[in-house]
Amino acid sequence: MTAFVIVECQKCGGLSVAEIGQKTKMCPYCGTRIRLDKAKRLASASNAREASIILRKLKEKAAEKR
Numbered sequence: 631m632t633a634f635v636i637v638e639c640q641k642c643g644g645l646s647v648a649e650i651g652q653k654t655k656m657c658p659y660c661g662t663r664i665r666l667d668k669a670k671r672l673a674s675a676s677n678a679r680e681a682s683i684i685l686r687k688l689k690e691k692a693a694e695k696r
């Protein structure tokens with residue numbers, strides 16, 4: 631069951647974990663309110679621990695591109 635999604639901030643491109651059921655989520659990087667129905671979902675996870683692992687992997691991937 632999907633409980634968490636990893637979303638991309640539309641303004642700064644920063645990745646963060648959001649809980650399913652939330653409508654908005656504050657970007658931890660730039661403070662923009664991300665609308666979860668509009669945001670790009672990069673991955674989903676069934677629990678917070680899994681979500682944080684996926685988030686870390688996605689950030690590592692993003693860092694490699696630079």
Ligand SMILES: [Zn+2]
Binds near residue numbers: 639640642643657660
């Ligand atoms: Zn942002």
